[in-house]
Amino acid sequence: xxxxxxxxxxxxxxxxxxxxxxxxxxxxxxxxxxxxxxxxxxxxxxxxxxxxxxxxxxxxxxxxxxxxxxxxxxxxxxxxxxxxxxxxxxxxxxxxxxxxxxxxxxxxxxxxxxxxxxxxxxxxxxxxxxxxxxxxxxxxxxxxxxxxxxxxxxxxxxxxxxxxxxxxxxxxxxxxxxxxxxxxxxxxxxxxxxxxxxxxxxxxxxxxxxxxxxx
Numbered sequence: 001x002x003x004x005x006x007x008x009x010x011x012x013x014x015x016x017x018x019x020x021x022x023x024x025x026x027x028x029x030x031x032x033x034x035x036x037x038x039x040x041x042x043x044x045x046x047x048x049x050x051x052x053x054x055x056x057x058x059x060x061x062x063x064x065x066x067x068x069x070x071x072x073x074x075x076x077x078x079x080x081x082x083x084x085x086x087x088x089x090x091x092x093x094x095x096x097x098x099x100x101x102x103x104x105x106x107x108x109x110x111x112x113x114x115x116x117x118x119x120x121x122x123x124x125x126x127x128x129x130x131x132x133x134x135x136x137x138x139x140x141x142x143x144x145x146x147x148x149x150x151x152x153x154x155x156x157x158x159x160x161x162x163x164x165x166x167x168x169x170x171x172x173x174x175x176x177x178x179x180x181x182x183x184x185x186x187x188x189x190x191x192x193x194x195x196x197x198x199x200x201x202x203x204x205x206x207x208x209x210x211x212x213x214x215x
Contacts (some may be wrong), residue, residue: 013076035173038186040141041163047072049105052090053116053144054079056137061089062164063135064097071133075099076123078116080106093174113189116199117151124157131158138163139170139182143190147198 050072063075069135080090087096101149103125110116113136116141124132136144141163153195192198 005104010154018172024181034171034183034187035168035179038140038142038183039138039163039168039170040145040161041138042160044069044071044133044162045131045160047131047133047158047160049074049076049124049127049132051076051078051120051132051134052094053113053134053136053140054082054084054090056140056164056166057085058164059135059137060084060093060164061097062162064094064099066133066135066162067099067103074105074127074129075104076120076132077104077106078120079108079110081108086096092127112198113140113147114151114193116144117148121151121155121157125155130156131160133160133162135162136141137166139166139168139186143193146190147193 044066050063050066052059052075054077060077063077066072067075075094077090077094082089084090084093087093091104091106095101105127107119107123110119134144134148141161145159145161148161152159167178168182169176169179173183
C-alpha cells in the first residue's frame with residue numbers, strides 16, 4: 001500500500017513538473033535561441049545575377065564581393081536610389097567599388113522586402129535569368145527567404161541566400177540596444193508578413209506598435 005502511495009505521489013510530481021516547469025524551460029530556450037534563428041546564409045553558387053536589397057550597410061559591399069569572386073556577371077539593385085554609404089546611393093556605391101555600369105541592373109520603386117521580391121521578379125524574367133543570389137543583412141535573411149520563396153515560387157528561378165555582416169549579435173542579442181531593436185523589428189515584421197501584411201502598410205503598422213510600446 002505504501003509503495004502504491006509513493007508511486008502516486010511521484011506521478012503527481014512528474015505531472016506538476018510538466019505543467020509548471022516545462023513551459024518555463026521552453027520559454028527560456030526560445031528566448032536564448034531567438035537571435036540565432038534570424039540569420040541565414042547559404043554557400044554561394046554560380047548564378048545569373050546577384051540581387052542586392054536596400055536598407056542596410058554592407059549589403060552592396062557583399063554583393064560586389066560575390067561579383068568579384070565570379071559568382072554572377074550582373075548586379076540587380078533593388079531600390080537602387082536609397083543611400084548606401086559615403087559614395088551615395090546603391091548604384092553609385094557599386095560603381096565606386098569597381099562594378100562596370102553595364103553589369104548593373106536596377107529598380108527604384110521598392111519600399112519593403114515584399115516589394116523587393118515583387119519588383120525584381122519581372123526584371124529577372126525579362127532578362128531570361130534562371131538563378132540568383134539574394135543579398136541582405138544577416139539578421140534579415142530568414143524573412144527574406146520566406147518572402148522571396150513565396151513570390152518566386154512558380155517562376156522556375158533558383159535562389160541562394162547570402163547574409164551581409166551587420167554587427168547584429170545573434171548569440172546574446174539582449175546585451176546591446178541595436179540587437180534588441182533588431183529582434184523586436186524582425187519578429188514583428190515576420191508575424192505581420194505571415195498574417196498577410198506586406199509593403200508600406202506593414203511598415204506603418206510596425207511604427208504604430210512601436211509607439212504603443214513606448215507609452
